[in-house]
Amino acid sequence: MLPDLKFALRSLAKSPGFTAVAILTLALGIGANAGVFSFLNTLLRRPLPLPAVHELVFFGEHSQQVPNMSVAYPNFLDWRQRQKSFAAMGTFRGQSFNFVGPAETERINGAQFTHDLWPALGVRPQLGRWFGAGDDQPGVARTAVISGAFWQRTFGGRADVLGQKLTLSGEIYEIIGVMPADFRFPSNAPDVWVPFGLSAEQNMNRGNHPGLYCIGRLKPGATVASARADLVAIARQLETEFPQSNTGNSISLESLVDRAVGQQRTAVWVSFGAAFGVLLIACANVANLLLARAAVRAREFAVRAALGASRTQLVRLVLAESLLLGLAGTALGLLVGYGTMQGIKTLIPAGSPFVTQTTMDASVFGFAVLIGVGVTLVFGLVPALTGSKINLNEALAAGTRSGAGHVSTRWRSLLVSGEFALTLVLLFTSGLMMRTIYNLYRADAGLKTDHLITFGYVMPGREWTDAAKRAQLLDRALARLRAIPGVTHAALTNPLPLAGGGNQTSFLPEGLPDPGPGKRFSTENNAASRDYFAALRIPLLHGRTFTDEEKADEPRVCVIDTKFAETHFAGRDPLGQRVMFGGSGGFTLPLTIVGVVGHVQNYGIGQDTRVQLYSPYRQVPPGNVSFVLRTSLDPAALAASLRAAMREVEPTLPVFAVRTMDEIFDTTVTNQRIMLTLLSVFAGLALLLAAIGLYGVLTYIVSQRTREVGIRLALGATTGAVRSLMLGQGLRLAAFGLGTGLLASLALAQLMGSLLYGVAPHDPLSLAAVSLVLIVIGLFASWLPSHRATRVNPVEALRAE
Amino acid sequence: MSESLIKLDAVTKVFLTDEVETHALSGIHMEITKGEYVSIAGPSGCGKSTLLSILGLLDSPTDGTYLLNGRPVQHLSLPERARIRNREIGFIFQSFNLIGDLTVYENVELPLTYRGMPASERKAAVTEALEKVGMGHRAKHLPSQLSGGQQQRVAVARALAGKPAVLLADEPTGNLDSKNGDSVMTLLAELHKQGATIVMVTHDARFARHAARTIHIFDGRVVQEQVESDPTR
Numbered sequence A: 001m002l003p004d005l006k007f008a009l010r011s012l013a014k015s016p017g018f019t020a021v022a023i024l025t026l027a028l029g030i031g032a033n034a035g036v037f038s039f040l041n042t043l044l045r046r047p048l049p050l051p052a053v054h055e056l057v058f059f060g061e062h063s064q065q066v067p068n069m070s071v072a073y074p075n076f077l078d079w080r081q082r083q084k085s086f087a088a089m090g091t092f093r094g095q096s097f098n099f100v101g102p103a104e105t106e107r108i109n110g111a112q113f114t115h116d117l118w119p120a121l122g123v124r125p126q127l128g129r130w131f132g133a134g135d136d137q138p139g140v141a142r143t144a145v146i147s148g149a150f151w152q153r154t155f156g157g158r159a160d161v162l163g164q165k166l167t168l169s170g171e172i173y174e175i176i177g178v179m180p181a182d183f184r185f186p187s188n189a190p191d192v193w194v195p196f197g198l199s200a201e202q203n204m205n206r207g208n209h210p211g212l213y214c215i216g217r218l219k220p221g222a223t224v225a226s227a228r229a230d231l232v233a234i235a236r237q238l239e240t241e242f243p244q245s246n247t248g249n250s251i252s253l254e255s256l257v258d259r260a261v262g263q264q265r266t267a268v269w270v271s272f273g274a275a276f277g278v279l280l281i282a283c284a285n286v287a288n289l290l291l292a293r294a295a296v297r298a299r300e301f302a303v304r305a306a307l308g309a310s311r312t313q314l315v316r317l318v319l320a321e322s323l324l325l326g327l328a329g330t331a332l333g334l335l336v337g338y339g340t341m342q343g344i345k346t347l348i349p350a351g352s353p354f355v356t357q358t359t360m361d362a363s364v365f366g367f368a369v370l371i372g373v374g375v376t377l378v379f380g381l382v383p384a385l386t387g388s389k390i391n392l393n394e395a396l397a398a399g400t401r402s403g404a405g406h407v408s409t410r411w412r413s414l415l416v417s418g419e420f421a422l423t424l425v426l427l428f429t430s431g432l433m434m435r436t437i438y439n440l441y442r443a444d445a446g447l448k449t450d451h452l453i454t455f456g457y458v459m460p461g462r463e464w465t466d467a468a469k470r471a472q473l474l475d476r477a478l479a480r481l482r483a484i485p486g487v488t489h490a491a492l493t494n495p496l497p498l499a500g501g502g503n504q505t506s507f508l509p510e511g512l513p514d515p516g517p518g519k520r521f522s523t524e525n526n527a528a529s530r531d532y533f534a535a536l537r538i539p540l541l542h543g544r545t546f547t548d549e550e551k552a553d554e555p556r557v558c559v560i561d562t563k564f565a566e567t568h569f570a571g572r573d574p575l576g577q578r579v580m581f582g583g584s585g586g587f588t589l590p591l592t593i594v595g596v597v598g599h600v601q602n603y604g605i606g607q608d609t610r611v612q613l614y615s616p617y618r619q620v621p622p623g624n625v626s627f628v629l630r631t632s633l634d635p636a637a638l639a640a641s642l643r644a645a646m647r648e649v650e651p652t653l654p655v656f657a658v659r660t661m662d663e664i665f666d667t668t669v670t671n672q673r674i675m676l677t678l679l680s681v682f683a684g685l686a687l688l689l690a691a692i693g694l695y696g697v698l699t700y701i702v703s704q705r706t707r708e709v710g711i712r713l714a715l716g717a718t719t720g721a722v723r724s725l726m727l728g729q730g731l732r733l734a735a736f737g738l739g740t741g742l743l744a745s746l747a748l749a750q751l752m753g754s755l756l757y758g759v760a761p762h763d764p765l766s767l768a769a770v771s772l773v774l775i776v777i778g779l780f781a782s783w784l785p786s787h788r789a790t791r792v793n794p795v796e797a798l799r800a801e
Numbered sequence B: 001m002s003e004s005l006i007k008l009d010a011v012t013k014v015f016l017t018d019e020v021e022t023h024a025l026s027g028i029h030m031e032i033t034k035g036e037y038v039s040i041a042g043p044s045g046c047g048k049s050t051l052l053s054i055l056g057l058l059d060s061p062t063d064g065t066y067l068l069n070g071r072p073v074q075h076l077s078l079p080e081r082a083r084i085r086n087r088e089i090g091f092i093f094q095s096f097n098l099i100g101d102l103t104v105y106e107n108v109e110l111p112l113t114y115r116g117m118p119a120s121e122r123k124a125a126v127t128e129a130l131e132k133v134g135m136g137h138r139a140k141h142l143p144s145q146l147s148g149g150q151q152q153r154v155a156v157a158r159a160l161a162g163k164p165a166v167l168l169a170d171e172p173t174g175n176l177d178s179k180n181g182d183s184v185m186t187l188l189a190e191l192h193k194q195g196a197t198i199v200m201v202t203h204d205a206r207f208a209r210h211a212a213r214t215i216h217i218f219d220g221r222v223v224q225e226q227v228e229s230d231p232t233r
């Protein structure tokens, strides 16, 4: 084999153009695959940096009105005590803090854990200890565990960090542990974890669902299904024990992996399929190049065979070349794969496991090598077998077309048709994504996101428990923000629409009997300031909005959306009607409806939303708000001046999450945008490769048919007739691929239904458009070779060799 | 009676390759009348094939005039030349040059297709031509399924089918054994008797005698014209 390799190396070096194109094509195909495979690897093998991650389940409560409800802390305590499925279980909620740092106060992400969550997750601190049961209760000394990144950033990685004090949202904590750098739970890049038990006393109401969710580690033998059954049974017991708060409440439970990456599963598989399509096309092209080469070398092979080379020896010779090309293509492909992986990561939100968990590890490496070897064998074998099957007499005789030429033309045509079929599928899927994105951006979210900048603001701790004091601060902030040059509207709200959050509240329309626990109505419940609706261009349809003159001690008013009006006041004028809020003591707090505004798709386009209700912030000042500024200028340019303004208003409270509303909207369509980018790139690549493939094959066919063209010209064919003949051949190949591709597209596009919005998976418009694109590209690729055919000199073509 | 079909006057052909000029034809004068059977002879490289290409309008002369049917054709456009090749010229090549992917029938039909002849007329013409060369029973075969002699007969049928003004044959027996060669020459002689004008290149003196007149070329010039006393022998 070694002499074969040496010879192959020499002959590849002699045709650098062929060699470069073949290696580059392979590298693109293999690279695209390795790059996307790294994400598939994350999805399938290690979606989260936690030990035995498939043993972990994620669960919360479930009711008719709120399917993914958070857990009431007393329910959690009962579950933990009665369950038989978990070796350990705990609960947590994300929590950010105003951290008084050495330079300034900053907003840091963190979480509250119950102590038993630590053993359930199973990652030990790199320094110090977790907090335990003794730390996780009201009234004890406050302890905190910090992240590796925070340790480096704030304490320079010093070993004496244990025992140091941290001021978080006005409370002082003692650092007792440092987690490893890659521990990120929950997923918002937390810097600090504190015991939930410290605030347990405020959360002992079973009707209160304060944002907690649970994690359990399954015991040996337990499954997701058995754990679900176990907990559902407990929830039933609790329903009978606490009917007032628990009626209608059950469990929603899934594996933690599904929770973390389940929504991206389709996207990853579709991307992988697309990359695989590109690989197949790349292989077809390389096989085509090798076939062409084999045909050119038929004479050389014939001579070798005449000199006594066996078929095996000839096959080995061709295989040696393929092997070298495959190796080089794989090596370069790994680089391309790394680039692809990094490129894709820039499209994904930073906290996603697909960013933090995806690396070019041994299995990605192995996969790249495997497909490299695999495709080398496949594309190497075809030319090796057809090329070595030569008819000595024919190949050595002058002037006749060799048999190998025929066989190879058939193979090459088949390969090119296949390329066109795959390209059509890729183009079609990216066409569907394009329409999806177009529809999403064109859809009416109920508000206008342009020219808006927003930021988060929290008034935490004991210092801000007084609602009147909060209202005053917010008043001053709004006035100051309104004074920034270029700001036309300054408003505040909680929660911010499209940012993923929502508050729900139960209520009763006045006069209706209480349908009882579990059957009450529920509404999105937002706080808003006077200019909020104007700032976000949420249309006022009836009545009025707020005035900023509402007083905490006056009767409460509210504004509802059209969906609320249709659902609860169908055929009646809602203005002046009252809805009743309340709690465990019954529905006694009336809110008078003063206006009706448009419905807002506050969870993103096409996502389910409930009916919506707004209260004036001055009657219920939230501790946590988002400011929204509308400007006639570039909104992003306001960031510095709004920070400065807010420092003037209150220097100890940080401004955070400064983003334009357009950016926030973009994040609601991240999945689709990533898919669009990937599929377009892959489809473009496929189109390019397929065009090159068709061009190559047609060029080859024209060269094979030179003599025939000469004959036809001698018999009186015009150049037009010759051109049509060749164009026809090119288009036939493309059209054959098109037909196959159409069928494949219709079948495969069904799989991506969940990624689409406002477009059917069999969208005829997209199909027609991409077919047209392919035909045009087919014409383009065929034009030059066909033109070359018309330039055949019949005298030369016909001269006996 | 002796109507001039082809008239060459001072025709030259110069090939330029790598700045080397090859004078393939250096002033050819010749006249061929309708119904004549002319053979062209001469040593290898003297310009016979070049001359035939020019006669067949596959190539144009560097200089001089070529009158076909009294009409100067040396400066015609490509489409016009294609048209004349299609209607007035029938080619027979040394290596048959049948199109391998087309059947015998389709090969013969091809020039008629380019002419835009309706299918029914084409069918009649193809059948007649194939019958004439004795290949009517092989219409559905592919060229590769025929012997060399049979292939050349089909090629002759293809040249004939369009009833061209002249048949141009460049060493039609060059790739055939003597028995097959003889039968193709006999076929050409028969066609000549039926009125066909034939210009044939051959350096086989035996076959050249089939022609009534032999034009000898040497170094791109006509050096001798020889009229056979008895063309049938």
Ligand SMILES: Nc1ncnc2c1ncn2[C@@H]1O[C@H](COP(=O)(O)OP(=O)(O)OP(=O)(O)O)[C@@H](O)[C@H]1O
Pocket: A796, B015, B016, B017, B022, B023, B024, B043, B044, B045, B046, B047, B048, B049, B050, B051
């Ligand atoms: N396309 C061309 N370019 C350059 N030189 C050419 C070309 N075609 C023919 N020649 C030259 O012109 C001369 C005449 O060639 P031609 O093919 O007409 O000879 P021939 O008489 O047919 O020879 P043979 O009996 O061997 O077929 C030769 O010297 C040949 O090399």
Ligand SMILES: [Mg+2]
Pocket: B048, B049, B050
């Ligand atoms: Mg010749």
